[in-house]
Amino acid sequence: MERIKDSNCFSLGSIERHMDNEIVPLRSSRDVKLFDQWAATYDQSVLQRLLFGPVHSKMLDLLVRELKDPRCCIIDVGCGTGRLLRAASVRWPEAQLFGVDPAEHMVSEASRLNPNATFKLAWAESLPFPDQSADVVLSSLSFHHWRSQTKGLQEIARVLRPGGLFCLADHTIMLARLFGERVKSRNQIRALIVGAGLAIREQQRFGLRLVLITLAQK
Numbered sequence: 008m009e010r011i012k013d014s015n016c017f018s019l020g021s022i023e024r025h026m027d028n029e030i031v032p033l034r035s036s037r038d039v040k041l042f043d044q045w046a047a048t049y050d051q052s053v054l055q056r057l058l059f060g061p062v063h064s065k066m067l068d069l070l071v072r073e074l075k076d077p078r079c080c081i082i083d084v085g086c087g088t089g090r091l092l093r094a095a096s097v098r099w100p101e102a103q104l105f106g107v108d109p110a111e112h113m114v115s116e117a118s119r120l121n122p123n124a125t126f127k128l129a130w131a132e133s134l135p136f137p138d139q140s141a142d143v144v145l146s147s148l149s150f151h152h153w154r155s156q157t158k159g160l161q162e163i164a165r166v167l168r169p170g171g172l173f174c175l176a177d178h179t180i181m182l183a184r185l186f187g188e189r190v191k192s193r194n195q196i197r198a199l200i201v202g203a204g205l206a207i208r209e210q211q212r213f214g215l216r217l218v219l220i221t222l223a224q225k
């Protein structure tokens with residue numbers, strides 16, 4: 008397995024950019040612009056306390072049973088300000104931590120708040136990591152924004168080492184489709200993950216059953 012190069016010294020002027028030139032559907036680029044504007048106050052949002060924080064804890068609780076190597080490599084896709092990676096670093100202080108997000112200000116906030124992790128400006132659909140380089144890929148409440156969930160999951164399967172784990176949390180509120188979100192049902196998420204070549208280990212509802220957490224393995 009090729010180990011990922013980790014500079015550990017991220018500066019705002021040197022965001023590693025991996026934005027490809029494919030045409031981004033209007034909806035995705037609009038989402039990313041909104042997240043860009045939200046980045047400075049994102050961590051103060053009431054949603055963090057009520058939803059995101061508890062979802063992050065639940066994801067890490069599921070993983071702690073499985074992840075024994077303290078020096079594992081963890082990638083968070085759609086990392087926002089990197090709160091999930093901050094929580095992961097408490098449980099695995101020696102882990103190599105990476106975050107990816109297409110919203111520039113999210114990435115710069117994440118870098119400021121997480122000096123021990125490396126952040127890259129990139130889409131889930133084109134991950135800037137070598138094949139079989141990650142022990143764990145996480146993604147929390149980002150999946151319904153991806154312009155191609157199929158491509159994103161293929162990328163995650165590519166960067167995971169054999170036996171590596173993928174933990175996905177996303178809401179399943181179908182009404183949100185009315186607002187253009189690409190929300191998927193429990194069965195659709197299963198089918199997409201299996202289609203990317205990963206095996207489902209378990210799925211759990213959480214947060215008034217509005218969030219589905221899926222643990223899968225390569």
Ligand SMILES: C[S@@+](CC[C@H](N)C(=O)[O-])C[C@H]1O[C@@H](n2cnc3c(N)ncnc32)[C@H](O)[C@@H]1O
Nearest residue numbers: 042085086087110130131147148149152153154
């Ligand atoms: C609701 S926020 C969640 C952030 C973080 N995962 C958390 O739990 O706090 C959704 C994030 O997904 C990112 N995002 C949107 N489209 C994406 C894509 N195609 N690939 C990766 N991330 C994307 C947004 O920029 C935003 O930071």
